[in-house]
Structure formats: C-alpha cells, structure tokens
Amino acid sequence: MFIQIEPLSNVPIYEQVTRQIIEGIARGDMGPGDTLPSVRSLAADLGVNMHTVNKSYHELEAKGIITIRAKSGAIIRSTEERALTPEQLQQIEKNLKPVVAEGMVLGATVDQIEHMMKKVFADLQLPAEGV
Amino acid sequence: MFIQIEPLSNVPIYEQVTRQIIEGIARGDMGPGDTLPSVRSLAADLGVNMHTVNKSYHELEAKGIITIRAKSGAIIRSTEERALTPEQLQQIEKNLKPVVAEGMVLGATVDQIEHMMKKVFADLQLPAEGV
DNA sequence: TATTTGTTATATAATAAGTATAACAAATAT
DNA sequence: ATATTTGTTATACTTATTATATAACAAATA
Structure with a gap:
C-alpha cells in the first residue's frame, strides 16, 4: 500500500493514515466499491497497532467516505452515496x-x-x- | 479583544488563540508594530491559564508572525520582516x-x-x- | 520605587495517543 | 463442516499532550 508513516510527525498516526487514504482516493489509486485492507493487515504493514488503524477507519466512516460492514470489511462509498451536505x-x-x-x-x-x-x-x- | 474560546472544541485552546490572532491580523484588526496584550492579561480575559496563552505566543513566534521581547511584550512583525521563505x-x-x-x-x-x-x-x- | 513583563521551575490533573492482549461472534475461505 | 479472517469489545498500561496552579526571578516599564 501507498501509506507512509512519519513517526516523528506532530500529526497523530491515525490521522496520517486517514489523510493518506483520502489522498489515495482523490488521486484515483482506489475508488468506490474498493475494499480497504483489514485493520489487522494494514496495521501489520505499517508496523502500528490494530486499534490505531481502526480509529482511522472509523474517522473515515464519520466523514462519510467509507462504510464499515461489521465482521466483513471497509468499503469506499460511491460519490452518489457521499451526499456533500x-x-x-x-x-x-x-x-x-x-x-x-x-x-x-x-x-x-x-x-x-x-x-x-x-x-x-x-x-x-x-x-x-x-x- | 476579539478572541472567542470554544471549550468543547477538539482544537486545543492555545491553537484556537493562535488561529484567531492570525485571523485578526489578516482581517486588519491589528497590524505590524502593534503589541499583543500581555500573556497574563489575555489569559485573564479569556479565563484560561497564563501558560496556555504563552504557548500560543511562542507558536506565533515560531511561525515568524510576532517577535517576543523578553520582559517587555510581543510585537507583530512587519510584512518585510516576515520573509515568506x-x-x-x-x-x-x-x-x-x-x-x-x-x-x-x-x-x-x-x-x-x-x-x-x-x-x-x-x-x-x-x-x-x-x- | 512599585508594578508589570516574559521566563523558568515544579507540581498536578485530565485527556489523547498508542500499544498490548484477549476473547467474541459473524463472515468468509478451504 | 471446519478453520481462518473479520470487525468489535474489553481491559490494562505507557507515554505525550493539554491545561491548570503557584511561585520566584530579573529585566523593563510606569
């Protein structure tokens, strides 16, 4: 995956993950319908804790960017689903x-x-x- | 002064102070050469601790927006002094x-x-x- | 001379960030 | 059907950040 963590940054890790996923979507690296890696696998990739990635995913859900299906995975919502209120x-x-x-x-x-x-x-x- | 603190905000108080001073300068409420209120008086105005305001002032200094003269006060730098590197x-x-x-x-x-x-x-x- | 100033130091409390494990139950893969 | 993977939940712990509370110092100012 494209995410690069800067451990010395003043930006929290979960926030770095959130931003880089958003930028990845904006850039077209991944799009609506695509699933994000599981919190465990991404955490292992980045060398951080599971809960850190989990927090990021829930931030993305709160922003209306992804949908988390319990015990299944996280899916990027379509532009239509994201209303832009x-x-x-x-x-x-x-x-x-x-x-x-x-x-x-x-x-x-x-x-x-x-x-x-x-x-x-x-x-x-x-x-x-x-x- | 024009600063309004939102205690429930997720943005730290010192950061709210920093931003609102910057916006005040951008808006023309105060300009180069003007002195900021003392950390003690502004803290009293806002109902927060002295050190919280002090932290904000030092953030503004680090950004190159003001100059802090020890035991005297904080002065807004002129546009020429702020280089824009x-x-x-x-x-x-x-x-x-x-x-x-x-x-x-x-x-x-x-x-x-x-x-x-x-x-x-x-x-x-x-x-x-x-x- | 008295007051105000930023500075420095110490202490404390609350919250946030991050990690570490573990267990559960549903979804998925074999 | 079984094993694995999944998000979820819970607990515990450490560390850093944020914010407050006092106090004292020395220079600047009134």
Whole structure:
C-alpha cells in the first residue's frame, strides 16, 4: 500500500493514515466499491497497532467516505452515496480558513495561494489523467 | 479583544488563540508594530491559564508572525520582516493538501472549492476594505 | 520605587495517543 | 463442516499532550 508513516510527525498516526487514504482516493489509486485492507493487515504493514488503524477507519466512516460492514470489511462509498451536505461544505470552508489566513499573514498574495491550490489539484488529479 | 474560546472544541485552546490572532491580523484588526496584550492579561480575559496563552505566543513566534521581547511584550512583525521563505510556502501547500483532498473525495468540484476560497478571502479582507 | 513583563521551575490533573492482549461472534475461505 | 479472517469489545498500561496552579526571578516599564 501507498501509506507512509512519519513517526516523528506532530500529526497523530491515525490521522496520517486517514489523510493518506483520502489522498489515495482523490488521486484515483482506489475508488468506490474498493475494499480497504483489514485493520489487522494494514496495521501489520505499517508496523502500528490494530486499534490505531481502526480509529482511522472509523474517522473515515464519520466523514462519510467509507462504510464499515461489521465482521466483513471497509468499503469506499460511491460519490452518489457521499451526499456533500451543506454541513460538509461548511466544514471544508472552516478547515480552509486558518490555512489561508496564515498564508496571507505570512505575506502570500491571493495569486500565490490560488497558484498553490492549482498545484494541489494537479497533484491529486493528474496521475488519474495519465490512465 | 476579539478572541472567542470554544471549550468543547477538539482544537486545543492555545491553537484556537493562535488561529484567531492570525485571523485578526489578516482581517486588519491589528497590524505590524502593534503589541499583543500581555500573556497574563489575555489569559485573564479569556479565563484560561497564563501558560496556555504563552504557548500560543511562542507558536506565533515560531511561525515568524510576532517577535517576543523578553520582559517587555510581543510585537507583530512587519510584512518585510516576515520573509515568506520557500519553506513557508511549501508548508502552506502541505496544510492545504488534506483539506482540498477531503473536499474532492466528498464530491466537491474544483469550482466549489475555489468558490469557498474566495469566500474565505472575502471574509478576511472585506472588513479592512470598509475602512 | 512599585508594578508589570516574559521566563523558568515544579507540581498536578485530565485527556489523547498508542500499544498490548484477549476473547467474541459473524463472515468468509478451504 | 471446519478453520481462518473479520470487525468489535474489553481491559490494562505507557507515554505525550493539554491545561491548570503557584511561585520566584530579573529585566523593563510606569
């Protein structure tokens, strides 16, 4: 699997796992209907505890990105199933705000920030385009 | 002062303080050369401990946003002093990535995300325009 | 000179993060 | 049918983080 844990990071391991799975889906490495590896096997792969991965999966479920079927596995939901509610949109905006504010205070221009946005989009989408 | 603490938030208090000071600067509520309130007075205002605010100030200093003069106070640095190094730009991009990725996976379009960006920009800049 | 300032130190408590084992019952594979 | 794998649940433990509470120090300021 594509996940790489940075043990010295200030970002918790379960959060690193969550983010990298999300980025993997955005990048098209895996898509709707695909099953995630079992918490035990992924934990063994990453060299971390089962519960750490389990926490990440439940975070993904809370975000509406996957469905966990008890005693079976975790499946990536389809785009139709993931509604994109107004609450979710608002949450994204709330997450965006401190990042943008920090960038501006550090002296980044609107153009610079929008340029970075495009880089992030490209980084997440281009590999899929290459198929 | 404009800072509002949400005690039930999963975001640590010192981090809430840091973010809201940054947003205050971005919004133009306070600018370069201005001094932040003393850690003791702000802590009293917010009803939190001195060290919590102190931690926030040192985080702001580490980000290059303020300068702490020992036994004197904390001053907001000028835009010229805040260099905006390539490392900082890269950090902003790194912060942006998981937020954008999550938005996309949840089904937000590029246009929707860019529209939210503009809302955030407006929210941070318009009040200053009104002066 | 008295007050305020950031700094430093120590102590304590609560919560979060992470690991370690173990057992259960349902789902799946053989 | 049996064995394995699965997510779930429970308990226990360690460590780090967050936050508070006091106190004292020395420099800056009023």
